[in-house]
Amino acid sequence: LSTCQGLYPKDSPSRLLKDLDGIWHFKIDDSLSRNEGFDKEWYLKPLNDTILMPVPASYNDITQDHKIRDFLGWAWYDRNFWVPGSWLDGKTRVVLRFESAYYYTIVWVNGKQVMTHDGGHLPFEADIAEHLEEGQPNRVTVAVNNTLTAKTLPVGSVTYHNGEEYPPNYFTFTGDFDFFNYAGIQRSVKLYTTPKAYISDISVVTELEEDGSASVAYTVMVGGVEGNNEVTYEVSLSGVKDSGTVTDGIAKGTLKITNPTLWWPWTLSSTPGAMQPFQVKITTDGVTDMYIQSVGLREITVTEDQFLINGKPFYFHGIGKHEDWDIIGKGINDALLMKDLNALLWLNASAFRATTYPFAEEMLDLADKAGIVVIGESTSVGQKSVSNFGNESLAHHLQVMKELINRDKNHPSVVLWSLANEPESSLSVAEEYFQTLVEATHTLDPTRPVSFTCNLDYNNDKVFKHMDLIMLNRYLDWYQNGGHPEVVPYALRYDLEQWRKLYKKPIMISEYGAGTIPGFHKDPPVMWTEEYQVLALSAFWPVFDEYRKSFLIGEMVWSFADFETAQSTSRTDGNHKGLLTRQRQPKLAAHVVRERFSALAEGR
Ligand code: GCB
Structure with missing residues (x-):
């Protein structure tokens, strides 16, 4: 089965485009075996006992059913479509393309398997002309599975609980990452023709x-x-x-x-x-x-202490972001993408980081046009143990970088590849693993620098020696010294100086932030209040100002907006480090950051 990646579907005098977005039929396979769909060959006929499901969208938040919200396993979709006879003239390719589905996907057309894809957030397509029928409806069936393991990216695990104290067949899922495991056909589905x-x-x-x-x-x-x-x-x-x-x-x-x-x-x-x-x-x-x-x-150039775009020093004053919205989860909607772009511009952000997975190409198009710089990142998050750095993980990671670079290489807004978020870069296996990845990434794209984001100390990491620049995630007045922003100038200065002694490479703070429940206020400020977020962020700024004159090339707030996570005692209905609420309304800190970003943009 060949699954390839083509150019983004666009019409032209030689190409026609047909949208398959809309309402599809949907069901989850929650049978005892969790494999009934394959045992009973559901793809051979129209699915039965379905509900309606919009595409594109994560399926999780669409219904009132918690079984669907928290579902792990095979979810099935199908729909019918017609093609004109002129498309079946034997001289035309008819390509079925998914901009992404999460995580492992199998696609059938009229009961014949036409493609599979491993991993979310990247496109896949196949020429399906030979499977299509003229004069009758054609059926596309999709099975998509969001189960994650030690070898997937992101990393996750399933634990089975047996015993009388648990319901039958009870299991729990843990993802080693801080966002909700949204799933389904999350981006557009299209048919297009070429000669x-x-x-x-x-x-x-x-x-x-x-x-x-x-x-x-x-x-x-x-x-x-x-x-x-x-x-x-x-x-x-x-x-x-x-x-x-x-x-x-x-x-x-x-x-x-x-x-x-x-x-x-x-x-x-x-x-x-x-x-x-x-x-x-x-x-x-x-x-x-x-x-x-x-x-x-x-053109991008990196020197010992600067990041240059067309020969001019560029400073990343921006924000780490998720694709995450009410109701559609990680689905894509033009109005919401546009709102995010407008909010980024309102905040005077020069850059955003497409944190922990490739964002929709539609968002990169908007960033290209607005002149907002993007850090493109692979799907790697949660690589914490030796078992996450084996050959299988490496092969998949290489494939992700290949698909990512293939898709985004022509986007001028994308200036830097981040290979991973917070891997356990203290492990010797990680060093070898990332060395291979950096070399492969440089071969695939010699024009962009490569790095990863790190939450470890200078004396633990073994991987940055292979990278073009250094990206550090630092929560110096949140996870460390919570409630004590007065520690930040000391801790940050010390941290930067130690790294600089090790490497003559530019450094960016790729995350810093504080959890903030909108509407919580207290003075003197305490953690979780809007006042504390202002204090926690601004404590970093005098040190940033000192070092941006030398080797500091960026400061990236975590995060753009509040976002959904797994339920846990440390997350109150999601992660609240957003400058904006999940509905994209500003918290107090948004106004203060906006002022700072404006000054930075003006070179003050
Ligand atoms: C991090 C992670 C990010 C989390 C963030 C947090 O270091 O890179 O994915 O969301 O911390 O808020 O804990």
């Missing part, structure tokens, strides 16, 4: 030259060419054109742009976010495929 010979991938890499021009190296991959048929191509960007013949499925070249319009973050330019159409056409046997890839021309 048989088609553009399968496009990438552009920009280098800025001394004379102010830009060299844009492009690579276009072509799939589906039959025999020795000749394929010609044409590309154009900013009025500069190139053309030639495709060799072994690849067209490559460099466009020299003399007066390039560069992509800038909004903090470095008054005309940020310049995206330009890179038009690609390939033709064989008189049939043309065309795709327009949006690109932004910019």
Whole structure:
């Protein structure tokens, strides 16, 4: 079964698009075996005893049923769709694409298995033309399983409880991460067509030259060419054109742009976010495929103490974020993405971290256009024990990086790859593991620096020696010294100095924050009040101001908005470190951070 990743579905003169979002049929397999769907081959017929379920959305919060909210195992979806006869002419690829489903997914079309995908938050697709019927409805069936193990990313575990004191077949699930294990078809599902010979991938890499021009190296991959048929191509960007013949499925070249319009973050330019159409056409046997890839021309450099975009020092003053909303969970909705972007701009954030998994490409498109910088992160969180660093984990982790880079390589907003959140980087197995990952990531993408976020001390970590820069998650007046922000300047200065003695690499504080229940007030401030959040964050700022003149390249508040987590005694209906509530309304600290970010943006 080939599951590949293609270009983001867009229509063009050679490509048609059909949306399969909407209301699907849904059921969970909570049978005793938890495997009835496979035992009884549910995919062979329309599912029965279903309820209705929106796509895209996490299924967890849609109903009033706690069994669905906390479900772990196989959830099933199906729906019918029609295709026009013209799509089944034998000369057209009809591609079924999922922008993501969580976590392990199997897809059938008219009862035939067409693809599987391992891991959430990244797209997968397959040409299903041969399985489609004309003149009658076609059925797509999806089984998706959110069970996590020691070898999945994120890491999780299931514990079975036997004995009279428990209900029959009782088990509990623990995810080694701080967000709710939302599941289902969480992003869009689409059908799109291409000609048989088609553009399968496009990438552009920009280098800025001394004379102010830009060299844009492009690579276009072509799939589906039959025999020795000749394929010609044409590309154009900013009025500069190139053309030639495709060799072994690849067209490559460099466009020299003399007066390039560069992509800038909004903090470095008054005309940020310049995206330009890179038009690609390939033709064989008189049939043309065309795709327009949006690109932004910019270059990243990391020195001993600076992070440069187009040669200018960039400071990450921003926020770590989740995809997390009321009702739709980790589902995607344009209005909510737009609201988040507007809130980020209101906060004057120069950057956000797509924390602990790849965010929807739709959000990266918005960040590209607004000139907000993004830290892209893999799905790794909870790699804490030796059993999480075996070959199986590594193979999956490499695959995640490959799919992530393949999807996001043309987004200028994405400037840095984070390989993991808070792995146990004190383990020797972790060192070897991450060394392999860094090397592979640099090979896949030589243009972006690589790091990970770390919550350990300078004398415990074994992994940063292999990274391009250092990212530290620090809760110096929350998990440590809770209630005592006066410790922060000492602890933080000491911490930064120790790291700097070890490595001549730039450092970013990739998380710092304090839990805050909106509406809790107290003066003098105590933990959980809105006043304490202001105090807890601002305690870091004098030290940030001292070091941002040298090697500190960023300060990232945790977190953008309150978000859902597993139920526990340390989380009051979710994590409340948000500057905003889950409904995106500001807490007191949001106003104060906004002022600081405005000053930082103005270079004060
Ligand atoms: C962290 C984690 C993040 C948590 C945060 C917290 O260090 O990286 O996923 O949500 O702390 O609030 O505990």
